[in-house]
Amino acid sequence: MSASSALAVEAPAELYEGHVQVDRAQAADSETLQGRVFDDVNENSKLDGDETGIPGVAVTNGVDVVQTDGEGNYELSVRDNMTVSITQPSGWQVPVDSDNFAQFSYNHLPEGSPGDFEYGGIEPTGETPKAVNFPMIESESTASAKQDCVIAADTQAYDTTEMGYARDGAVGDLADRDDYQGCGVLLLGDNVGDDLSLNDELRDIYSTMNGPVRAAPGNHDQDYDSTDDAHALDTFRDQFGPDHFSYNVGKTHFVVLDSIEYSGNQSTKKYKEKIGEDQLEWLGNDLKNVPKTAHVVIATHAPIVTHQQVIVDDAADLYDVIADYPNTVTIGGHTHTQENLIAGEQREEWADDGIDTLSHTQIVAGAVSGDWYSGGLNADGLPYSFTRDGSEPGILTLEFDGADRSERYTVRNEAEDHQMLLGVNSPGWRDWAQQTQDWQDEDKAGHEPEAMSERVVTRDDLKQGDTWLTSSFLAGTSDARVEMSFDGKANAVAEHTQPGRGESLAKGWEYSDPYTTSQNLRTSGSVGQTSSHLWRAEIPSDLDLGTHSAEVTGIDRYGREYRETIRFTVVEDEAAATQISKKQLAKDGFSSAQETKITEGERKGLDSDEARKADSN
Numbered sequence: 001m002s003a004s005s006a007l008a009v010e011a012p013a014e015l016y017e018g019h020v021q022v023d024r025a026q027a028a029d030s031e032t033l034q035g036r037v038f039d040d041v042n043e044n045s046k047l048d049g050d051e052t053g054i055p056g057v058a059v060t061n062g063v064d065v066v067q068t069d070g071e072g073n074y075e076l077s078v079r080d081n082m083t084v085s086i087t088q089p090s091g092w093q094v095p096v097d098s099d100n101f102a103q104f105s106y107n108h109l110p111e112g113s114p115g116d117f118e119y120g121g122i123e124p125t126g127e128t129p130k131a132v133n134f135p136m137i138e139s140e141s142t143a144s145a146k147q148d149c150v151i152a153a154d155t156q157a158y159d160t161t162e163m164g165y166a167r168d169g170a171v172g173d174l175a176d177r178d179d180y181q182g183c184g185v186l187l188l189g190d191n192v193g194d195d196l197s198l199n200d201e202l203r204d205i206y207s208t209m210n211g212p213v214r215a216a217p218g219n220h221d222q223d224y225d226s227t228d229d230a231h232a233l234d235t236f237r238d239q240f241g242p243d244h245f246s247y248n249v250g251k252t253h254f255v256v257l258d259s260i261e262y263s264g265n266q267s268t269k270k271y272k273e274k275i276g277e278d279q280l281e282w283l284g285n286d287l288k289n290v291p292k293t294a295h296v297v298i299a300t301h302a303p304i305v306t307h308q309q310v311i312v313d314d315a316a317d318l319y320d321v322i323a324d325y326p327n328t329v330t331i332g333g334h335t336h337t338q339e340n341l342i343a344g345e346q347r348e349e350w351a352d353d354g355i356d357t358l359s360h361t362q363i364v365a366g367a368v369s370g371d372w373y374s375g376g377l378n379a380d381g382l383p384y385s386f387t388r389d390g391s392e393p394g395i396l397t398l399e400f401d402g403a404d405r406s407e408r409y410t411v412r413n414e415a416e417d418h419q420m421l422l423g424v425n426s427p428g429w430r431d432w433a434q435q436t437q438d439w440q441d442e443d444k445a446g447h448e449p450e451a452m453s454e455r456v457v458t459r460d461d462l463k464q465g466d467t468w469l470t471s472s473f474l475a476g477t478s479d480a481r482v483e484m485s486f487d488g489k490a491n492a493v494a495e496h497t498q499p500g501r502g503e504s505l506a507k508g509w510e511y512s513d514p515y516t517t518s519q520n521l522r523t524s525g526s527v528g529q530t531s532s533h534l535w536r537a538e539i540p541s542d543l544d545l546g547t548h549s550a551e552v553t554g555i556d557r558y559g560r561e562y563r564e565t566i567r568f569t570v571v572e573d574e575a576a577a578t579q580i581s582k583k584q585l586a587k588d589g590f591s592s593a594q595e596t597k598i599t600e601g602e603r604k605g606l607d608s609d610e611a612r613k614a615d616s617n
Contacts, residue, residue, distance in 0.1 A: 189218025303332025
């Protein structure tokens with residue numbers, strides 16, 4: 001028994017264990033699937049004679065969407081390869097299995113997956129069954145307009161050790177929370193790292209959740225022995241459910257889409273970030289049942305855009321489908337970055353791909369794995385795993401309350417107010433960063449460059465200028481505000497380095513967060529030199545030698561204030577900087593280059609935006 005099984009908690013009171021009911025008798029018409037959505041009053045997953053149907057529930061075969069009639073009955077055209085699912089209405093809760101994963105779908109694949117799939121695929125389902133009935137029970141939790149909805153992106157464990165890091169990190173944080181019982185947890189793809197035999201371990205660590213769990217697929221959740229995209233998610237569909245679906249909680253409509261199109265090339269595992277015509281048609285049909293004023297969340301593994309570029313090939317087509325739904329927000333993972341891009345922002349790179357203005361807010365949900373569980377181990381025995389854009393492993397929570405929506409990103413094993421990472425970005429630090437990057441690129445051949453702390457600056461650097469105190473403000477958006485005060489003097493308003501006003505990508509050491517970049521350069525070498533949430537202000541050039549302090553205040557778009565203080569040291573020259581840096585780094589546990597589990601391919605950035613797009617074309 002794993003540690004998480006031993007510590008498993010009972011499911012919340014409103015969740016009940018059950019399954020979809022399939023009547024395997026022969027259908028009267030093999031081209032039509034029928035059944036009933038019903039109130040499972042006795043919670044036995046069977047449509048008993050005294051149980052009533054539920055009218056107005058959306059049921060889909062993956063393209064067509066119908067609603068149940070006054071008695072809860074539905075009919076759908078049969079497709080040869082389909083997953084039939086229902087859209088959970090607010091005020092109702094579908095059953096969960098023994099691991100708390102929601103049960104609301106049925107796979108129809110008469111002859112099963114083609115070929116001999118390593119991880120199982122879908123066994124032959126046989127001909128069209130007589131009926132597929134979907135049970136639900138009434139739920140006060142899902143009826144409430146106030147909802148906290150958890151998004152856990154890129155758990156992406158490649159082995160059981162990394163699964164343990166997830167369990168003891170961000171997933172463990174969720175097990176201690178009870179604010180998401182109605183909405184539950186949505187796993188946003190790359191739930192494992194290619195080895196689908198780890199799906200059981202994944203289910204195990206998320207079995208401790210205090211709400212239902214649903215899963216979206218990612219590029220690392222595919223059957224790479226499939227010869228086409230049509231069957232690339234057969235094992236996922238068998239073990240987790242549909243690759244695209246929807247559900248309602250409170251006044252919010254959630255949509256999950258598969259944004260990965262597999263090439264069918266088993267040796268290269270190439271893919272495109274694309275939604276595709278069938279899903280877009282389904283999305284249009286699904287939204288016909290949703291008020292245009294409703295909150296809508298479109299969740300896809302690959303984000304539609306990041307601050308660097310448009311990611312999904314048919315982004316413009318998606319925006320056309322949701323054009324009449326102004327309260328829609330798109331959520332993505334995939335890039336292992338943490339971003340909050342506000343509707344109305346403009347970027348030169350987006351315009352080059354036909355998106356002149358961002359029509360809907362895009363949030364990139366960070367990653368449970370951070371930067372692939374890389375770097376040395378912290379005091380909790382977990383990899384630091386600082387991301388390329390100056391963030392940390394964590395969880396996104398969407399908060400709804402009637403007409404209002406907000407969000408928060410909580411860093412693994414930290415309090416909610418841990419939202420700023422501070423450091424000094426100086427000419428000397430940038431020289432060290434480049435030298436260390438060159439050393440990393442040469443596979444750490446030769447001597448590691450002399451130590452440099454991001455909290456030490458020479459007097460000459462201050463006089464030279466372009467020496468900034470930086471804040472990676474995790475809650476920051478283009479309409480946030482960051483102020484900095486040095487040694488208790490008047491606040492200076494910090495500059496946002498990527499404000500989304502039509503500018504091109506701000507990339508380079510001068511646009512890097514020195515705190516996380518420094519640690520990654522010493523370990524994994526995974527740095528992006530760009531961030532959507534970095535602020536900076538010039539450090540006064542006339543500071544005396546010695547230790548100084550700065551207080552940083554970040555005010556997010558919802559008026560929430562966060563404060564952090566940093567102490568940094570001004571020294572005479574580079575020799576003094578090296579001496580002080582060695583002492584500080586030893587004290588902080590960053591005294592030397594440490595071993596890291598990240599693979600060479602990932603260290604080179606093969607999952608970065610630029611490399612993935614190049615690989616897909």
